[in-house]
Amino acid sequence: MNDTAADLDSAIGTVPDARRPTPKPYDQELVTLTRREHIELVQRASSYRSLHARAVARIEFVERRHQAEKARFAQREAELKAALEAAQAQIRDLRLRVFGAKTEQSRRINAVCQVSAGPPRPRGQQRGRRGHGRTRLGGLPARVEEVTLQTTCPRCGLGLSAFPGTQDAEILEIEVKAYRRIVRRHRYRPLCCCGALPGIVTAPPPAQLIPRGKLGVSVWVEALLSKFLYGQPSHRLLQDWDDHGLHIAQGTLTEGLRMLWPLLGPVAEAGLDELRRGSHWHADETRWEVFEEEPGKVGHRWYLWVFQSATAVCFVLDPSRSASVPAAALNHVDEGILSVDRYASYRKFARLNPGVKLSICWAHQRRDFLRAANDYPALWDWAMGWVGLIGELYALHARRRQQWADGDAAFKDSDAETRALVASMEQRCLDELADTALAGAAHKVLRTLRTYWAGLILFLDHPAIDLDNNAAERALRPAVVGRKNFYGSGSQWSGQLAATMMSVLGTLKCWGINPRTWLSAYLHACAHAGGCMPADLDRFLPWRMDEARLSAMRGVACATIDSS
Known part of the structure; x- marks a missing residue:
């Protein structure tokens, strides 16, 4: 019985150990078991240990799976939060683009970025300061209207006698009217009989910009400036003229503009040569729609590039947005500084032309911080x-x-x-x-x-x-306004005409020349040349003009300018 008890204690792990506490009274009592009962107890102990081990393994497996699930769902939660934050940032960005102010000079930002001492100067007339008064436009022609009185005294009926002097008032008016210029060419009969002259000699015909055309230079000046400087669509201009009694068909205007394009091209080419002689340029690009199918090109999106130096502006219309455009515009340029944004084509151009260094625009970098502040x-x-x-x-x-x-x-x-x-x-x-x-x-x-x-x-x-590339962005403003008002160009030649005219007008702006004055003089010179480019083109290039001619071109009286 003692052996059996010892075997049972060994089976169930109850062998006395010195590390155990002092045994209790019932620990000293012995129980008599049969061999079968002993075997059953051993089997049950082994089964319980096996079940316990499997339970522990199961708990450990479930715990590991639970930790993995927690990690996976935590990662998923982080991804969803990041996606939600990005979506909310995009919503804020789009809301700002659609409904926000277009200018970056908001009061809230300027209040944070104020670097000058003291409060900012308020706009408008300053309190306590004397104003400049009304601006006198003495250079304008005057029409004098005499206002007299033909009345008598309401009480006694006697008349009024004239008093020396007048009390004058000045009112500014503008008058736009169309008229027909009738040129009467007188005919003469020679008095001699030598036969050197025909039987009837007629005075020479008037100079015409477009052969056999009925529209004068002033009409084409107005059409070119209205469309390419002020961004007015052609159909709206024709409607305006029609309200003034001048009816011109759309086809007549379109064909006339197509015939004027070759006359203006040499001026733009000369401006490109002048641009390449510079050492610092601004460059930028914007989209321009050309609604004419071109083989191998999908869609109607072209790009209008602008390159500006201190003395010239050049616009280039190209179907691509690749580095080949600045490479062609600045061909044979060995060194200089190109102020640009962060578009990749400029970086490629700089890699291909190591002598040209890129000056990156700080305004674009500032917009990144402003966008981050708005989105997050x-x-x-x-x-x-x-x-x-x-x-x-x-x-x-x-x-x-x-x-x-x-x-x-x-x-x-x-x-x-x-x-x-x-x-x-x-x-x-x-x-x-x-x-x-x-x-x-x-x-x-x-x-x-x-x-x-x-x-x-x-x-x-x-x-x-x-510090920035705002000069190029300002030069693109007429193109952006025109794109908004008349969407782009209906054909490639009209797109090239737009690029040519914007190049000419941008160059004139660099020199402070009145575009109406210059264009009138140039087109009159083309008319006197028989509808061709003037022989002396240098007279119309600002960088070749003397001070007297520059001063005349900067004024508004184009009638005194020699256009021959």
Whole structure:
């Protein structure tokens, strides 16, 4: 019995151990078991241990699966939150694009970015300051109207006697009217009999811009300026003329514009040559619809590129948006600075032309921070901090640039202050890129800033250049207005005419020339040349004009300008 009890204790793991506590009285009582009962107890103990082991393994498996499910759902939750945040950011961005203000000079942003001391100067007439009064336009022709009185005294019936002097009032009026210019060519009979002259000699015909055309130069000047400078659709212009009693068919206007295109092309080509002689250019592009099918091209989207220097502007219409366009426009250019945005074609052009350096636009970088602030409200303070730094950089560079142009000795101090600010901005960018607490949208903006940093700080070594590419964007404004009003061009030749006219008008704007004055003089010269380009084209190129002719072209009286 003692052996049996010992075997049972060994089977169920109750062998006395020195580490056990002191046995209780019932621990010392012995129980007599049969062999069968012993075997059954051993089998049950083994079964319970097996069930317990399987239960423990099952619990461990369920726990591991639960942890994996938690990790998977946590990852899924993070992805959904990120997608929701991106969707909400996109909604805020689209809402701002559709319903928000188009200008970036909002009061809320300017209040954060105010770098000048004191409150900003209010707009309009300043309180306590003397105004300039009405502007006198003495150069305009005057029509004098005499107003007299034919009345008597209402009480006694006696008349009025004239008093010296008048009390004058000036009213500005504008009068637009169409008229027929009838040219009577007188005929003569020669008095001699030598036969050198025909039997009837007629005075020469009037100069015509378009052979056998009935529309004069003034009509074509108005049509070209109305469409390509002021963005008015052709059908609306014809309707305006019709209201004034001048009915012109759409086909007549269209065919006449097609015939004028070759006359204006040489001026644009000369402007392109002048552009290539520069050393600093602005470039940008925008879409332009050409509603004419072209083999191998899907859709009607073309691109209108603009290249601007200090003396010339050139527009290029091309079906592609590749680097071949700037390569063709700046052909044979060995070195210079090209102010652009971050479009890849310009970077490729710079790789193919190592002498041309890219100056990247700070305004685009500023828009990245503004977009991050709008799309992710949690980043507002961080983004506005960067916008404030960029605003301070603009103010410092404007002062530094003016001092450099004037040869001011204070330029060195301004230059050192600007470089110190740029260095602090670079260090802040590096520190924030290393900060993992910042959101992914902030890191994306900072990575973009870091990628284009070399082009963004090119202005430090070239004080004369701008911080942004706004000059090119302003040059594209007539094209954008025209695209909005008349959608684009109906054919390739009309698109090329639009690019040519915008090139000519943009160049005239660079020189401060009145476009109506210049265009009237040039088209009159073409008319005197028999509807061809003038023989002396240099007389109409601003960079070839003397000061007297430039002054005359900048005025409004085109009748005194020699167009021959």
